[in-house]
Amino acid sequence: MHWTRTIQRCALALSFGVAAFVARDPSAPAQAANTSVAAETASRQTTGQEWWRHAVIYEIYPRSFQDSNGDGIGDLKGITSRLDYLQDLGIDAIWLTPIYPSPGIDYGYDISNYTAIDPIYGTMADFDNLVAEARKRNIRVIMDYVINHTSDQNPWFIESRSSRTNPKRDWYVWHDGKGETATDKGQPPNNWQSWFGGSAWQWDEKTRQYYYHYFYVQQPDLNWNNPEVRKAMYGVLDFWMQRGVGGFRIDAVSRLFEDPKLHDDPYLPGRNAYGDRNIEHKYTDDLPEVHDVLKEVRAVVDRYPGDPVLVTEADEPNVQALTRMYGNGDEVQLPMDFQIADVNELSAPRFRELFNEIENNNAHGQPEYFFSNHDQRRQWDRYGDGVHNDQIAKLMAVLELTTRGTPQMYYGEELGMRTTDPARIEDVHDPIGRRGWPKDKGRDGERTPMQWDAGPDAGFTTPGVKPWLPIPPSAATYNVETESKNPDSIYNTYKRLLALRKTNFALRDGSQTAVDNNDPDVFAFLRRSGNATVLVALNMSAKTRKVSFHLAGMGVHGSLLSPLYSSPSQSTAPTVDRVVLAPFGTLVAQVQ
Numbered sequence: 001m002h003w004t005r006t007i008q009r010c011a012l013a014l015s016f017g018v019a020a021f022v023a024r025d026p027s028a029p030a031q032a033a034n035t036s037v038a039a040e041t042a043s044r045q046t047t048g049q050e051w052w053r054h055a056v057i058y059e060i061y062p063r064s065f066q067d068s069n070g071d072g073i074g075d076l077k078g079i080t081s082r083l084d085y086l087q088d089l090g091i092d093a094i095w096l097t098p099i100y101p102s103p104g105i106d107y108g109y110d111i112s113n114y115t116a117i118d119p120i121y122g123t124m125a126d127f128d129n130l131v132a133e134a135r136k137r138n139i140r141v142i143m144d145y146v147i148n149h150t151s152d153q154n155p156w157f158i159e160s161r162s163s164r165t166n167p168k169r170d171w172y173v174w175h176d177g178k179g180e181t182a183t184d185k186g187q188p189p190n191n192w193q194s195w196f197g198g199s200a201w202q203w204d205e206k207t208r209q210y211y212y213h214y215f216y217v218q219q220p221d222l223n224w225n226n227p228e229v230r231k232a233m234y235g236v237l238d239f240w241m242q243r244g245v246g247g248f249r250i251d252a253v254s255r256l257f258e259d260p261k262l263h264d265d266p267y268l269p270g271r272n273a274y275g276d277r278n279i280e281h282k283y284t285d286d287l288p289e290v291h292d293v294l295k296e297v298r299a300v301v302d303r304y305p306g307d308p309v310l311v312t313e314a315d316e317p318n319v320q321a322l323t324r325m326y327g328n329g330d331e332v333q334l335p336m337d338f339q340i341a342d343v344n345e346l347s348a349p350r351f352r353e354l355f356n357e358i359e360n361n362n363a364h365g366q367p368e369y370f371f372s373n374h375d376q377r378r379q380w381d382r383y384g385d386g387v388h389n390d391q392i393a394k395l396m397a398v399l400e401l402t403t404r405g406t407p408q409m410y411y412g413e414e415l416g417m418r419t420t421d422p423a424r425i426e427d428v429h430d431p432i433g434r435r436g437w438p439k440d441k442g443r444d445g446e447r448t449p450m451q452w453d454a455g456p457d458a459g460f461t462t463p464g465v466k467p468w469l470p471i472p473p474s475a476a477t478y479n480v481e482t483e484s485k486n487p488d489s490i491y492n493t494y495k496r497l498l499a500l501r502k503t504n505f506a507l508r509d510g511s512q513t514a515v516d517n518n519d520p521d522v523f524a525f526l527r528r529s530g531n532a533t534v535l536v537a538l539n540m541s542a543k544t545r546k547v548s549f550h551l552a553g554m555g556v557h558g559s560l561l562s563p564l565y566s567s568p569s570q571s572t573a574p575t576v577d578r579v580v581l582a583p584f585g586t587l588v589a590q591v592q
Contacts, residue, residue, distance in 0.1 A: 052247070052309040052333060053366055054508055055092035056401075056498060057142065057408040061374050062099055062121055063107065063468060064449045065411055070462035074449070076122040080130045085480070087137040089414065090498030094134065095142040095249050095311070097374055099127070103153050105218040105431065108144075109251065110151035114236040131244045140246025142311065147233065147293075148252040149219040156232070157220050164207050171229050172220050173212035173258065177203070185210075191264045192284055196432050197274030200284070214255045214284060216431065224256045224293060237300045247301065247309035250332070254314060256290050259283035273440035286321065294331040309333050311368060311408075315342075319357040326365035334368035334406055341370050344382050346392065346540035346584075348523040352514050355403065355525070359512055367405030371396055372413050378446050380418045388542065390416060391584045394493045394567045395538055398586045401497040402536045404512040404527065412450050414494035415483060419445040420472035429469065444469055451475040454482055493567065500564055500588070506532040507588075515549055522547050522581065526556065526591075533591040535561060539581035548577045551591070561589035 066078030076099065086094065098108030101118045108118070117124050131141050150157055159168040180186035188201035188210055194217075201210040202217045212221050222229050237248065268278040294312075301308040310331075315338040316322040325335035337358060343350050358367050371379040384392050393416045400407045421441045422428045433442020448469045452459030458475040461467050483491035501507045510529035516522065521541035527534040533556050539545045551557075561574045565588040572580070579587060 050307040050309075050333070051092070051140070052307065052406055054502075055140075055406055056090060056501075057093045057095055057311070057368075057406065058086060058089075058091040059095045059097070059370075059373055059408060059410045061097050061411060061447050064447050064460075066450065066452075067461035067465070067467070070465050071120075072461050072465050072467045073120055074460070075120070076117070076126040076130050080126075080133050083130075083133055083137055083139065086139060089495055090502065091139060091409075093140040093142055093246055093309075095408070096144060098144045098146060100146075103151055103218065105151070105216055107430070109146055110149075110153075110216065110219050111146050112151045112153045112155075114146075114233075115239045128243060135244070140306075141244075142247050142249055142309070143240050143245050144251060145237070145248040146251045147222075147297075148255045149213065149215060149221045152218045152220055160220075161204060161207065161211075164209070168228075170226050171223055173223050174207075174209045175201070175212070175262070177201075177210055180208070190262045191267075191279070192258070193265070193276055193279050193281075197272065197276055197435055212258065214252070221255070221258075224289070230293070230296065234296065234300050237297065241301060241304045241308065245308075246306065247311065248297075249311040249313065249336075250294075250297070251313050253294065253312045254286045254290060254316070255284060256293055257287040259287070273436040286316070291324065291327060291331060294325070295327060298327075298331055312336060314338070319354065319361060322358075323361040323363045323365065326361075326363035329363075334366060336368050336370060336408070337405075340367075341373075341376070346383055346395075348519060348521055348538070348540045351399070351523050351540070352517060355512070356514055359404070367403070368408060369400055369403060369405050370408035370410065371400060372410035372446070373408075374410070374447055375443055376446060377419045378410070378417055379413065380416050385542065388584050389418075390490060391567065393490050395540070395584050395586050397490070397493050397497055398536065398538060398565070398567075398588060399523075401494070401501055402507055402527065402534075402588055403525070404510065409494075410446075414491050415451055415478050415480065416490040417448070417451060417478060418472065418474055420448050420470070420474070421445040427470075448472050451479040452481065453479050488567075493565075496565055497588075504532075504534065504564065504590075505529045506534040506590075510534070513554065515551070515554070516547070519547065521545055524549065526551070526554065528556075533558065534564065535576075535587070535589050535591055537579060537581060537587045539583065539585045542583045544583060544585075545581045547579050547581065549579070551576055556591055558591040560592040561587075562592055564588045564590060 060079060063074045065074045066082050067074050068077035068081060099117055099121045100111045101113040101116050102108045102110050117127050134141050156168055156171055159166050160172045175189040177186035177188060185203045188199045192200040194200045194213060195215050200212055200214060202213060203210055213219050214221055263283050265282050266280045268280055270278045272278055311334045312325055312332045314322055314325050314335040319339055322335050325332045339354050379396055380389055380393050383396055422444055425437045428434050428442050428444060430442030430444050432440060449458055449460035449467050449471055454476050457463055458471045483489035506527040506529045510527035513526045515524040515526055522537055522539050522545055524537040559576050563570055567586050568582050
């Protein structure tokens with residue numbers, strides 16, 4: 001075991017060492033590394049041994065993970081101080097939401113400088129140290145690549161806004177209004193709406209045109225039809241790859257292009273939380289040119305060693321659309337599967353249907369599953385029934401960590417952290433919460449500080465310091481220190497399952513096939529690798545279920561089940577012919 005671990009560390013250090021060497025010569029990646037890296041990448045993709053195929057990714061919202069300097073806001077040194085926790089838990093990569101300089105209108109997703117660190121999180125030296133310390137623990141760092149828009153305080157936009165003749169004018173999307181005159185701005189070019197409410201067009205008095213913003217007014221969209229924009233944004237990728245990062249999560253990628261003819265989007269029935277008519281984003285989402293950009297992004301990162309990974313925020317309308325993000329193996333390795341994430345009910349038929357679809361996707365791409373993130377109410381609330389929430393949280397852990405694919409966890413998910421919305425509009429930080437109150441209270445509730453211990457500050461910040469968001473009352477019992485002492489806690493469920501998926505060949509490398517496709521309550525599937533078969537059964541109902549599995553027709557002839565994990569613990573030894581599952585009970589068992 002010691003030799004294996006040493007070899008792994010040496011191999012990882014070598015790959016990072018090449019990246020560090022490249023970083024000393026910014027011109028080197030495109031020439032010196034290209035041939036050997038391309039050959040290495042092609043070889044590893046053929047054998048399926050890229051690190052991300054077996055990794056567990058852990059999303060960190062830096063403001064809320066760990067405060068190291070007593071200002072109530074999490075930072076890079078804080079994350080570094082908790083790397084041992086992540087290593088012990090079983091994490092292979094951390095995705096950091098944006099840590100770039102930003103006015104903070106959208107808490108980092110409005111970027112004013114893509115190649116610097118926001119001082120609120122620390123310095124570039126702090127970042128380099130984080131990458132180095134993570135590397136020692138075999139943990140990669142994935143950056144958030146905000147590709148669709150910048151801040152209106154970004155120097156690029158300041159130049160673009162300065163005059164119609166500025167060289168960067170065409171770096172953004174500008175149009176004349178309807179019925180505009182010398183004294184009247186007229187109406188916006190069409191009916192396109194911002195995701196955060198209101199028109200997607202903002203009038204600029206100085207240059208007397210409208211600019212387009214899919215998100216906030218302060219987040220103007222880049223013009224990806226401009227080659228100079230592409231060159232600059234690909235340079236951002238080079239900058240961070242040369243600092244040794246393991247890849248990128250690409251934000252809002254489907255919104256990169258808009259219909260050049262400015263057709264109005266179709267209206268839908270009803271109104272949203274902001275009072276606007278509901279609309280289908282037909283002419284501003286998923287235009288074909290998106291895939292050209294993804295191919296180009298992939299080509300940039302593939303110049304570097306270490307199998308860098310691309311993860312996309314791809315909230316596609318169905319699995320077929322999601323599958324297109326893989327391209328022909330030349331676009332994204334891990335498109336985030338919002339179809340699975342947003343089932344939002346414990347429905348065995350629905351989960352079975354979606355998992356079967358993604359297993360049979362014609363691109364044969366690697367799935368990427370998650371159930372919580374910084375834009376989404378926590379799964380403890382969304383899937384819990386108000387009575388069995390802890391047991392359901394364990395069921396969701398089994399669903400996330402035993403299916404075939406790359407799981408993505410959200411910080412505190414392993415504790416059963418819950419959504420804690422602000423009680424008053426005066427307490428809201430997230431702008432959409434102030435704008436949509438009370439129908440939409442914003443995203444503060446899923447971004448509260450990590451709960452390390454039962455103290456008043458939950459171990460997140462210096463005692464007596466007010467954290468940027470309040471510590472939820474649930475932190476008194478749902479925290480790392482308390483749960484680590486309880487073998488039956490949600491935390492120890494995650495830890496056991498994370499260890500299991502690393503050591504069991506069927507769970508690590510095996511195929512996935514659904515079992516008993518007509519059961520209305522139990523979602524069950526097999527994971528198989530060689531002669532090893534693991535049965536996973538999840539009772540998604542509030543009643544005890546007795547089930548039997550007929551596996552001979554699937555080429556599985558064993559009749560005994562050896563539990564690898566069960567919750568609650570099985571009172572009698574299960575067999576293939578008789579499995580008793582408590583309400584929301586789970587079983588992971590080797591078939592023998």
